[in-house]
Amino acid sequence: MATSALLYPNLTLGEDGHLLFDGLDTVALAEKYGTPLILLSEDRVRAHCRTYREAIEAALPRGSRALYASKALSFRQIYPIVESEGLGADVVSPGELATALSAGFPAERIFFHGNNKTDADLRFALERHVGTIVVDNQEELARVDELAGEVGLCQDILLRITPGIDPHTHAKINTGRIDSKFGSAIETGAAEAITAAALAAPHVDLRGFHCHIGSQIFDATPFLDAAEIMISFIARVRSEHGFTADTLNLGGGFGVRYVAEDPEVDIAAHVRVLGEGIARACEAARLECPRILLEPGRSLVADAAITLYTVGSVKEIPGFRNYVSIDGGMTDNPRYTLYQSKYTMLTANRAADPADFTATIGGRCCESGDLLGEGVAIARPARGDLLAVLTTGAYTYSMASNYNRVCRPPIVIVHDGEDRLAVRRETFDDLMACDL
Ligand code: LLP
Numbered sequence: 001m002a003t004s005a006l007l008y009p010n011l012t013l014g015e016d017g018h019l020l021f022d023g024l025d026t027v028a029l030a031e032k033y034g035t036p037l038i039l040l041s042e043d044r045v046r047a048h049c050r051t052y053r054e055a056i057e058a059a060l061p062r063g064s065r066a067l068y069a070s071k072a073l074s075f076r077q078i079y080p081i082v083e084s085e086g087l088g089a090d091v092v093s094p095g096e097l098a099t100a101l102s103a104g105f106p107a108e109r110i111f112f113h114g115n116n117k118t119d120a121d122l123r124f125a126l127e128r129h130v131g132t133i134v135v136d137n138q139e140e141l142a143r144v145d146e147l148a149g150e151v152g153l154c155q156d157i158l159l160r161i162t163p164g165i166d167p168h169t170h171a172k173i174n175t176g177r178i179d180s181k182f183g184s185a186i187e188t189g190a191a192e193a194i195t196a197a198a199l200a201a202p203h204v205d206l207r208g209f210h211c212h213i214g215s216q217i218f219d220a221t222p223f224l225d226a227a228e229i230m231i232s233f234i235a236r237v238r239s240e241h242g243f244t245a246d247t248l249n250l251g252g253g254f255g256v257r258y259v260a261e262d263p264e265v266d267i268a269a270h271v272r273v274l275g276e277g278i279a280r281a282c283e284a285a286r287l288e289c290p291r292i293l294l295e296p297g298r299s300l301v302a303d304a305a306i307t308l309y310t311v312g313s314v315k316e317i318p319g320f321r322n323y324v325s326i327d328g329g330m331t332d333n334p335r336y337t338l339y340q341s342k343y344t345m346l347t348a349n350r351a352a353d354p355a356d357f358t359a360t361i362g363g364r365c366c367e368s369g370d371l372l373g374e375g376v377a378i379a380r381p382a383r384g385d386l387l388a389v390l391t392t393g394a395y396t397y398s399m400a401s402n403y404n405r406v407c408r409p410p411i412v413i414v415h416d417g418e419d420r421l422a423v424r425r426e427t428f429d430d431l432m433a434c435d436l
Contacts, residue, residue: 004260005346005355007390008303010041019348019388022414026308026348029419030386033412035310036328038397040073040422042081042415044304045393048267049085052253052296055268059275061289067111069252069297070096072394073305075411077422079103082300088131090295094124101128111158111249111293113210115182119143126151134158134210134249136183138194141201148203158210158249159184159198161191163229167214167222183211186233195237206243208290209234212251215298218263220270223250224277227292231278235285245290250274253296256303258391259342267299298394305393307333307409308348311385312364322359324378326387329363330370331406333389333396337369345376348388353379361387365404397423405431 006012012020019026022041030037052066067088070078079089079100088109091097100110108131114121115136122140125133126148135141135157148155160183184190198206213226227250234245254265274292282289309326316322335341345361347353357380363370372389381387400408407426412419 005344005351005390007257007260007344008044010044011306011390013352017350017352019346019351021306023417024414024419026306026388027386029412030308030310030348032419033410033421034425035308035386036326036332036409037308038305038332038392038409038411039308039419040301040305040393040411040413042304042413045078045081045301046085048296048300048304049082049087051267052271052294052300053086055271056292056294058268059272060278060292063291065291065293066253067109067249067293067295068300069295070100071398072297073301073396073398074099075397075423076103077413078301079105083109088293090134090297094121097125097128097130107131111295113160115160116140117143119147122147123151126153126155129153132156132158132207134160135194135198135204136160138184138190138197141194141197141204145201145203153203155204156207157198157204158208158247159191159194159206160210160212161186161230161233163211163213163226163233165213165222165226165229167217186229191233192237192240195243196241199241199243206245208245208247208249210249210251210293212295215252216255217252218255218265220273223270223274226250227274227278228281231281231285231287234290235287238287244288247293248278248290249293249295251295253294253299256299256391256394258302259344265299301393302395303391303393305391305396305411307389307392307396309387309389311347311381311383311387314381314383321374322357323362324359324381324387325362325364326372327364328406328409329365329372330367330401331363331365331403332400332409333372333392334399334401335395336372338399343373343376343392344390345373345378346388346390347379347381348386350379350385351388355379357381361389364406367403402426402431407431 067090068082162183162185178185312325330337355377361372410425411423
């Protein structure tokens with residue numbers, strides 16, 4: 001039995017050995033919509049939103065909230081789902097902002113990030129009355145101030161600070177150290193300098209600070225370390241500049257389970273640990289606790305989705321390895337190519353069969369690095385079988401490309417036993433839509 005591959009309770013086995021997703025037959029869904037196909041469970045996204053919301057309400061100061069880091073998965077229908085669960089949203093580009101606004105997400109609950117917002121980006125956000133701009137550096141601060149003046153408003157801002165924490169995660173997804181393109185570092189004095197400049201700027205209203213230490217972190221400790229550093233920075237700013245921050249944004253959320261060996265994170269317990277630590281640190285600094293914002297992306301959507309592919313050629317190279325080719329790959333999920341990220345996979349039309357075959361899963365691109373995994377244990381597949389890759393909700397569709405002019409897959413949302421198309425499959429006409 002391959003049941004150990006059924007990582008989450010919404011993945012079950014049908015009587016005919018088919019993989020069921022939220023109770024629906026994946027083989028039937030693949031027939032209906034074609035492959036590659038992304039299935040997203042609305043109930044799981046909602047459940048994760050509630051877990052954060054309840055944990056935050058129970059353990060963090062009043063006014064604290066989660067913001068959905070929509071870079072993880074941005075398409076119109078995701079925004080009303082997280083909005084109705086009471087979350088705010090974080091966007092990192094005018095494209096994400098435009099998508100959120102066009103889906104009716106309230107502008108005042110949106111935080112606009114990015115290490116290099118252009119004047120056009122800033123103007124776009126200011127004119128649409130985005131709630132908060134997270135300002136990365138001094139140059140940007142000057143531009144926000146000037147453009148806000150031109151638009152005729154006083155813009156709420158947070159300053160992105162690098163607290164200098166290395167959470168021991170993959171280097172390419174580690175954004176909180178001093179040597180980083182993001183934010184202003186405390187150690188170098190840049191953080192204090194930008195704070196003084198923000199306090200003197202007439203068209204911005206400094207509300208507090210933001211930091212982000214990295215992604216796919218399983219432990220509460222690095223977050224707590226960052227919070228303590230930020231709180232002592234806030235206390236110093238108060239005594240030296242007379243400014244008390246009312247908001248501390250601690251950045252991205254916790255890690256998720258891609259493979260059975262990954263730990264299962266107890267989000268409520270981690271938030272509790274964080275809340276206790278923050279209360280202690282604020283008390284020691286004689287500081288009223290600021291409201292805390294968290295920006296989970298991955299942990300809201302990653303394990304709410306799977307991707308289904310049709311198996312093409314199966315090549316056994318004696319003495320070397322077995323290649324199983326699928327009709328997608330790095331174009332819809334570049335994470336193995338970029339980070340060697342591990343995934344759990346199973347042959348969805350024979351999900352009860354033993355995983356007795358070790359395979360390298362190859363994508364369809366003319367590129368040897370186009371792989372979804374190596375040393376993957378699955379039931380021996382044959383042409384026409386259906387391969388399910390689990391935990392593909394975050395940073396897959398949002399990082400998809402049209403390399404080799406491959407069309408991006410559709411997203412089907414499953415909710416209350418029904419499936420609905422939320423993003424249609426790209427067509428060749430879409431591929432050529434910008435070509436003159
Ligand atoms: N806030 C900020 C400022 C961030 O930079 C990020 C992620 C998040 C929130 C959300 O973090 P999460 O809760 O998803 O861990 N493409 C990489 C991940 C890059 C993450 C970048 N920042 C991957 O596929 O693993």
